[in-house]
Amino acid sequence: MSGRRRSRARAAAAGAALAAAACGRQAAEGRELATRYCASCHMLPSPAELDSATWQRWVLPRMARRLGLAVAGDPAAVEVVEDGTSDGRHVREAGVFPKTPALSRAEWERIEAYYLGAAPAALPRPAVPAVATGIAPFRARAADFRVASPMVALVQIDAARRRIYVGDATFGASTLALLDGAGRTLATWPTPSPVTHVQARGDTLAVVFTGRLNPSDAPSGSVALIPGWRPGEAAPAPAWRVDSLQRPVHASWADLSGDGVDDVVVSEFGNLTGRLAWYERRPAGAQRHVLAEQPGTVATVVRDVDGDGRADVLALTAQGDEGVSLFRRAPDGGFARERLLRFPASYGSTSMQLADVDGDGRDDIVYTNGDAGDFPGPVKPYHGVRVFVNDGRTGYAERYFLPMPGAYDVAARDFDGDGDVDLAAIAFFTDTAAPRPLPFVYLENLGGLRFRASTVAGADRGRWLRMDAGDVDGDGDDDLVLGAFAQLGAFGNLGRGSAGPAAVAGPAVLILENTRRAPTAAGRSRP
Numbered sequence: 431m432s433g434r435r436r437s438r439a440r441a442a443a444a445g446a447a448l449a450a451a452a453c454g455r456q457a458a459e460g461r462e463l464a465t466r467y468c469a470s471c472h473m474l475p476s477p478a479e480l481d482s483a484t485w486q487r488w489v490l491p492r493m494a495r496r497l498g499l500a501v502a503g504d505p506a507a508v509e510v511v512e513d514g515t516s517d518g519r520h521v522r523e524a525g526v527f528p529k530t531p532a533l534s535r536a537e538w539e540r541i542e543a544y545y546l547g548a549a550p551a552a553l554p555r556p557a558v559p560a561v562a563t564g565i566a567p568f569r570a571r572a573a574d575f576r577v578a579s580p581m582v583a584l585v586q587i588d589a590a591r592r593r594i595y596v597g598d599a600t601f602g603a604s605t606l607a608l609l610d611g612a613g614r615t616l617a618t619w620p621t622p623s624p625v626t627h628v629q630a631r632g633d634t635l636a637v638v639f640t641g642r643l644n645p646s647d648a649p650s651g652s653v654a655l656i657p658g659w660r661p662g663e664a665a666p667a668p669a670w671r672v673d674s675l676q677r678p679v680h681a682s683w684a685d686l687s688g689d690g691v692d693d694v695v696v697s698e699f700g701n702l703t704g705r706l707a708w709y710e711r712r713p714a715g716a717q718r719h720v721l722a723e724q725p726g727t728v729a730t731v732v733r734d735v736d737g738d739g740r741a742d743v744l745a746l747t748a749q750g751d752e753g754v755s756l757f758r759r760a761p762d763g764g765f766a767r768e769r770l771l772r773f774p775a776s777y778g779s780t781s782m783q784l785a786d787v788d789g790d791g792r793d794d795i796v797y798t799n800g801d802a803g804d805f806p807g808p809v810k811p812y813h814g815v816r817v818f819v820n821d822g823r824t825g826y827a828e829r830y831f832l833p834m835p836g837a838y839d840v841a842a843r844d845f846d847g848d849g850d851v852d853l854a855a856i857a858f859f860t861d862t863a864a865p866r867p868l869p870f871v872y873l874e875n876l877g878g879l880r881f882r883a884s885t886v887a888g889a890d891r892g893r894w895l896r897m898d899a900g901d902v903d904g905d906g907d908d909d910l911v912l913g914a915f916a917q918l919g920a921f922g923n924l925g926r927g928s929a930g931p932a933a934v935a936g937p938a939v940l941i942l943e944n945t946r947r948a949p950t951a952a953g954r955s956r957p
Contacts, residue, residue: 460544570888573613582913587900597625
């Protein structure tokens, strides 16, 4: 090689090194700015969580608007009603979208460049394991609950009475139905809004009316205690209720005030605003005690977690700042928040249960993430079922993960009767491009946090949004009930993109009867 050519080569290499160094500095600056501004609201997102097209089209414009910057084609501009409705007022009063930018346009462009430069062109496919059919101890049979296009927002088993409550949210005709253990409809009541949670408390029903099922900040939901609600009769007036709740989705009842009367912890999921609060039952109404002013609380568990004799609140939160928090009860009656687990904002947390999965005498956290309704996007390889083991010292650590696109709920019970905790999970946003989508999976506990995955003929189709577990036929083992949801436009972006649900071909409600025991005519069971 001539001297001139060597000089040109050295100059080119030096230029490439300078360009690489400049790109490295810009990426470092972009990450530092993202850490400063984005991580102030939630866990710092990694560029690898989404493909570059999704970052550019959907996520970055929303992030910009949350920081007070408007960008061309901003999809967040339609997230809130900007008129005189209560929806819009709540969002404006909360300052969700600042009027003054939190950073300069140049700083924002460096954040954009960091994410778009480091994001993959496509996400890897989920490593879904092989799933057999016919191993799980269940037999599927359709309930006779009939809705032309089901929007089942609730299935709840009342094992004491061998009944099933079904809440359907069909637009303009929300109902609460009561089925017997065989799936026959006993009664159907119209409801003022969709029912998302029910608890039978003797002859009283504790009911959560969500208000608007689709994303909303309007305070149109309520929680009510309704006494003597019997088949064939109109619903009586509530004995106690709390109104003006922001899209409540779950309630936990417990005596938090120490007066012998159960109070209620309400998960006001909302949309852009919301809260987690407990409402103290008083003769003249209710007193609200706010635990967290943030949207997205999915569910709570009230339990004395630390053994001090006082009830604590464990809460799962989605909608941006995702994670599991423990609200520890103090001697003075207040609550102190402790974050046990935090998840990326793209995770889409959907359910949480406490169960001793590894058999060491301590409750572990069983968790699903699979919500994909906020915007179109790719199938996510990190959706699925997780077990976070309680180590008894420093907290919870992930020890099991089953990839399951669109995972939406999980039930942790000893389904096969061998003394350990098995898992059953459903998925709503299934991978429709896969040769065999996975809407239901049963995970038999083999010990040592190893599970054998299988499914059930009849449950391997449909789009299951809700599930509950309990002994619905009185034979001594736990059954499952699944609820389907077919109205794809109910949640804004629901159903768009490759992970969107297809039309529901199966029944609205499916009973998975546990075949480990056979019911007798007297309602007892035999091995």
